[in-house]
Amino acid sequence: MRRKLITREGHQKLKDEVDYLWRKERPEITKIVTWAAALGDRSENADYQYNKKKLREIDRRVRFLRKLLDGIEIVDYHPQQEGKVFFGAWVTLEDDDEKTLTFRIVGSEEIYGRDDYISIDSPMARACIGKEVDDEVIVRTPSGEKSWYVLEIRYEK
Numbered sequence: 001m002r003r004k005l006i007t008r009e010g011h012q013k014l015k016d017e018v019d020y021l022w023r024k025e026r027p028e029i030t031k032i033v034t035w036a037a038a039l040g041d042r043s044e045n046a047d048y049q050y051n052k053k054k055l056r057e058i059d060r061r062v063r064f065l066r067k068l069l070d071g072i073e074i075v076d077y078h079p080q081q082e083g084k085v086f087f088g089a090w091v092t093l094e095d096d097d098e099k100t101l102t103f104r105i106v107g108s109e110e111i112y113g114r115d116d117y118i119s120i121d122s123p124m125a126r127a128c129i130g131k132e133v134d135d136e137v138i139v140r141t142p143s144g145e146k147s148w149y150v151l152e153i154r155y156e157k
Contacts, residue, residue: 003073004068004071004072004073004107004108004109005072005073005075005087005107005120006072006073006074006075006106006107006109006110007074007075007087007088007106007107007110008074008075008076009156010106010107010109010110011069011072011074013110014065014068014069014109015069017061017065018062018065018066018069021058021061021062021065022062025058026055026058026059026062029051029054029055029058030055032047032051033048033051033052033055035047036048036051068109072107072109075087075088076088077155077156077157081155082155083132083133083153084130084131084132084153085105085128085129085130085131085132085150085153086105086129086130087105087106087107087120087129088104088105088106088155088156089104089105089128089153089154089155090102090103090104090152090153090154090155090156091103091104091105091128091150091152091153092150092151092152092153093128093137093148093149093150093151094148094149094151095146095147095148095149096147100151101148102116103116103117103118103124104116104117104118105118105119105120105125105128105129106118106119106120107119107120108120108121123139123140123141124137124139127139128150131150132150132153133150133151133152133153134149134150135149135150136148136149137149137150
Protein backbone atom coordinates (compact mmCIF):
# COMPACT_ATOMS: atom_id res chain seq x y z
CA MET A 1 0.00 0.00 0.00
CA ARG A 2 1.31 3.44 -0.93
CA ARG A 3 1.93 6.09 1.67
CA LYS A 4 -0.39 9.07 1.62
CA LEU A 5 1.64 12.27 1.81
CA ILE A 6 0.59 15.78 2.73
CA THR A 7 2.28 19.11 3.38
CA ARG A 8 2.10 20.63 6.85
CA GLU A 9 -0.19 23.41 5.53
CA GLY A 10 -2.49 20.86 3.91
CA HIS A 11 -2.66 18.85 7.12
CA GLN A 12 -3.57 21.97 9.09
CA LYS A 13 -6.33 22.86 6.59
CA LEU A 14 -7.88 19.41 6.95
CA LYS A 15 -7.68 19.63 10.76
CA ASP A 16 -9.31 23.07 10.61
CA GLU A 17 -12.08 21.67 8.41
CA VAL A 18 -12.79 18.86 10.90
CA ASP A 19 -12.79 21.35 13.75
CA TYR A 20 -15.16 23.73 11.92
CA LEU A 21 -17.57 20.96 10.92
CA TRP A 22 -17.60 19.35 14.36
CA ARG A 23 -17.62 22.42 16.60
CA LYS A 24 -19.52 25.00 14.54
CA GLU A 25 -21.58 23.62 11.67
CA ARG A 26 -22.78 20.35 13.23
CA PRO A 27 -24.17 21.96 16.42
CA GLU A 28 -26.04 24.56 14.33
CA ILE A 29 -27.60 21.89 12.10
CA THR A 30 -28.45 19.77 15.16
CA LYS A 31 -30.38 22.71 16.66
CA ILE A 32 -32.35 23.11 13.42
CA VAL A 33 -33.13 19.38 13.28
CA THR A 34 -34.30 19.44 16.91
CA TRP A 35 -36.50 22.48 16.25
CA ALA A 36 -37.95 20.95 13.06
CA ALA A 37 -38.62 17.62 14.80
CA ALA A 38 -40.57 19.44 17.51
CA LEU A 39 -42.98 20.82 14.89
CA GLY A 40 -44.67 17.48 14.43
CA ASP A 41 -45.02 15.26 11.36
CA ARG A 42 -41.46 14.65 10.14
CA SER A 43 -42.45 12.92 6.91
CA GLU A 44 -43.68 16.17 5.34
CA ASN A 45 -41.29 18.52 7.13
CA ALA A 46 -38.81 19.84 4.54
CA ASP A 47 -36.63 21.57 7.17
CA TYR A 48 -36.29 18.34 9.10
CA GLN A 49 -35.54 16.17 6.07
CA TYR A 50 -33.08 18.60 4.47
CA ASN A 51 -31.13 19.27 7.65
CA LYS A 52 -31.13 15.61 8.70
CA LYS A 53 -29.54 14.83 5.32
CA LYS A 54 -27.04 17.65 5.83
CA LEU A 55 -26.18 16.26 9.26
CA ARG A 56 -25.44 12.85 7.73
CA GLU A 57 -23.19 14.51 5.14
CA ILE A 58 -21.28 16.37 7.85
CA ASP A 59 -20.83 13.17 9.87
CA ARG A 60 -19.64 11.28 6.79
CA ARG A 61 -17.10 14.01 5.95
CA VAL A 62 -15.83 14.17 9.54
CA ARG A 63 -15.38 10.38 9.65
CA PHE A 64 -13.53 10.46 6.32
CA LEU A 65 -11.23 13.31 7.40
CA ARG A 66 -10.44 11.77 10.78
CA LYS A 67 -9.55 8.45 9.19
CA LEU A 68 -7.47 10.25 6.55
CA LEU A 69 -5.62 12.34 9.13
CA ASP A 70 -4.77 9.21 11.14
CA GLY A 71 -3.15 7.48 8.17
CA ILE A 72 -1.40 10.35 6.46
CA GLU A 73 2.29 11.28 6.59
CA ILE A 74 3.30 14.94 6.89
CA VAL A 75 6.30 15.87 4.74
CA ASP A 76 8.20 18.95 5.85
CA TYR A 77 10.85 20.89 3.97
CA HIS A 78 14.42 19.71 4.49
CA PRO A 79 17.52 21.68 3.39
CA GLN A 80 18.77 18.64 1.45
CA GLN A 81 15.91 19.20 -1.00
CA GLU A 82 17.33 22.52 -2.25
CA GLY A 83 18.09 22.54 -5.94
CA LYS A 84 15.98 19.49 -6.81
CA VAL A 85 12.28 18.88 -7.26
CA PHE A 86 10.68 16.91 -4.45
CA PHE A 87 7.35 16.80 -2.66
CA GLY A 88 6.20 20.30 -1.65
CA ALA A 89 8.27 22.12 -4.27
CA TRP A 90 7.02 25.04 -6.31
CA VAL A 91 8.19 24.37 -9.86
CA THR A 92 8.23 26.67 -12.87
CA LEU A 93 8.55 24.96 -16.26
CA GLU A 94 8.86 26.34 -19.78
CA ASP A 95 8.06 24.52 -23.02
CA ASP A 96 9.56 24.99 -26.50
CA ASP A 97 6.98 27.71 -27.29
CA GLU A 98 8.18 29.69 -24.24
CA LYS A 99 4.92 29.10 -22.37
CA THR A 100 5.47 28.82 -18.63
CA LEU A 101 3.68 26.71 -16.09
CA THR A 102 4.03 27.07 -12.31
CA PHE A 103 2.66 24.59 -9.79
CA ARG A 104 3.29 23.05 -6.40
CA ILE A 105 3.60 19.29 -5.95
CA VAL A 106 1.37 18.22 -3.06
CA GLY A 107 -0.68 15.29 -1.79
CA SER A 108 -3.84 14.19 -3.57
CA GLU A 109 -6.09 15.56 -0.79
CA GLU A 110 -4.68 19.09 -1.17
CA ILE A 111 -5.39 19.85 -4.81
CA TYR A 112 -9.10 20.61 -4.56
CA GLY A 113 -9.96 24.24 -5.11
CA ARG A 114 -6.44 25.13 -6.24
CA ASP A 115 -5.40 25.53 -9.87
CA ASP A 116 -1.74 25.89 -8.97
CA TYR A 117 -1.40 22.57 -7.08
CA ILE A 118 -0.86 19.17 -8.69
CA SER A 119 -0.92 15.76 -7.08
CA ILE A 120 2.31 13.86 -6.48
CA ASP A 121 0.57 11.00 -8.32
CA SER A 122 0.11 12.99 -11.55
CA PRO A 123 2.29 12.21 -14.59
CA MET A 124 3.68 15.77 -14.59
CA ALA A 125 4.75 15.58 -10.94
CA ARG A 126 6.26 12.13 -11.38
CA ALA A 127 8.28 13.37 -14.36
CA CYS A 128 9.57 16.35 -12.36
CA ILE A 129 10.72 14.51 -9.23
CA GLY A 130 14.50 14.64 -8.84
CA LYS A 131 15.03 17.19 -11.62
CA GLU A 132 17.20 20.29 -11.27
CA VAL A 133 17.08 23.74 -12.88
CA ASP A 134 17.68 23.52 -16.67
CA ASP A 135 16.83 19.80 -16.75
CA GLU A 136 14.41 18.56 -19.38
CA VAL A 137 11.13 17.06 -18.20
CA ILE A 138 9.40 14.73 -20.65
CA VAL A 139 5.75 14.02 -19.98
CA ARG A 140 3.75 11.44 -21.87
CA THR A 141 0.37 12.86 -22.87
CA PRO A 142 -2.46 11.34 -24.91
CA SER A 143 -1.23 13.38 -27.90
CA GLY A 144 2.38 12.25 -27.49
CA GLU A 145 5.42 13.28 -25.52
CA LYS A 146 5.78 16.89 -24.42
CA SER A 147 9.06 18.49 -23.32
CA TRP A 148 9.41 21.09 -20.59
CA TYR A 149 12.48 22.68 -19.03
CA VAL A 150 12.83 23.47 -15.34
CA LEU A 151 13.25 27.22 -14.84
CA GLU A 152 12.88 27.52 -11.07
CA ILE A 153 12.48 25.38 -7.98
CA ARG A 154 11.54 26.85 -4.61
CA TYR A 155 10.24 25.61 -1.29
CA GLU A 156 8.13 27.23 1.41
CA LYS A 157 10.22 27.09 4.56
